[in-house]
Amino acid sequence: xxxxxxxxxxxxxxxxxxxxxxxxxxxxxxxxxxxxxxxxxxxxxxxxxxxxxxxxxxxxxxxxxxxxxxxxxxxxxxxxxxxxxxxxxxxxxxx
Amino acid sequence: xxxxxxxxxxxxxxxxxxxxxxxxxxxxxxxxxxxxxxxxxxxxxxxxxxxxxxxxxxxxxxxxxxxxxxxxxxxxxxxxxxxxxxxxxxxxxxx
DNA sequence: GTAAAGTAGTTTATATTGTAAACTAAAATA
DNA sequence: TATTTTAGTTTACAATATAAACTACTTTAC
Numbered sequence: 213x214x215x216x217x218x219x220x221x222x223x224x225x226x227x228x229x230x231x232x233x234x235x236x237x238x239x240x241x242x243x244x245x246x247x248x249x250x251x252x253x254x255x256x257x258x259x260x261x262x263x264x265x266x267x268x269x270x271x272x273x274x275x276x277x278x279x280x281x282x283x284x285x286x287x288x289x290x291x292x293x294x295x296x297x298x299x300x301x302x303x304x305x306x307x
Numbered sequence: 308x309x310x311x312x313x314x315x316x317x318x319x320x321x322x323x324x325x326x327x328x329x330x331x332x333x334x335x336x337x338x339x340x341x342x343x344x345x346x347x348x349x350x351x352x353x354x355x356x357x358x359x360x361x362x363x364x365x366x367x368x369x370x371x372x373x374x375x376x377x378x379x380x381x382x383x384x385x386x387x388x389x390x391x392x393x394x395x396x397x398x399x400x401x402x
Numbered sequence: 403g404t405a406a407a408g409t410a411g412t413t414t415a416t417a418t419t420g421t422a423a424a425c426t427a428a429a430a431t432a
Numbered sequence: 433t434a435t436t437t438t439a440g441t442t443t444a445c446a447a448t449a450t451a452a453a454c455t456a457c458t459t460t461a462c
Binding site for chain 4: 278
């Protein structure tokens with residue numbers, strides 16, 4: 213009846229991030245922070261969880277002397293998102 | 308961009324319960340336990356949270372000498388579910 | 403040149419939440 | 433009358449989430 217929901221994606225901030233990355237493919241820390249209204253600390257933690265799971269990669273560089281963190285979704289991340297969305301459908305139908 | 312998701316509904320077991328109750332209107336503890344594969348303890352806790360929030364009512368009676376717990380969704384519960392589903396759409400579109 | 407303010411994050415301490423295990427209480431069964 | 437079963441509830445611990453504090457460096461202003 214109800215399939216288990218991937219606990220990594222069943223969280224508001226991480227789901228927002230993945231949702232954004234699915235369409236943009238790549239995004240900077242500041243962009244994700246703005247779009248999600250997350251605090252930097254929370255975003256940092258959740259990005260690392262997504263990276264640990266292999267759903268995104270995190271690249272660190274510098275731009276104009278400042279550190280720059282760039283995130284990219286992986287094929288596993290895309291698949292996980294698709295599976296999550298599909299599993300969720302059953303919960304939302306209410307039939 | 309991303310609306311906040313009702314934290315009471317953004318949890319697998321509670322969402323399953325509400326999803327079931329939206330269509331059945333009324334359901335017994337045992338029925339919910341079977342359909343959701345939850346442990347009795349977990350279900351008991353989560354039902355009480357939904358009741359505290361006014362999303363369901365819990366009626367206690369007896370059937371064949373055994374205690375019987377029956378749950379029913381409230382108008383607030385239905386509204387909350389509808390709002391949750393609508394808010395979630397933005398996360399799932401990935402566009 | 404150095405003090406203060408700003409950028410871009412990370413770490414950590416605490417609060418919140420989730421859940422399995424232990425428990426209650428009564429009924430059925432052997 | 434002891435044991436098992438039904439139908440849950442309570443509680444203690446584990447996992448999760450997040451705000452606040454911190455790191456490390458840069459820019460700006462005096």
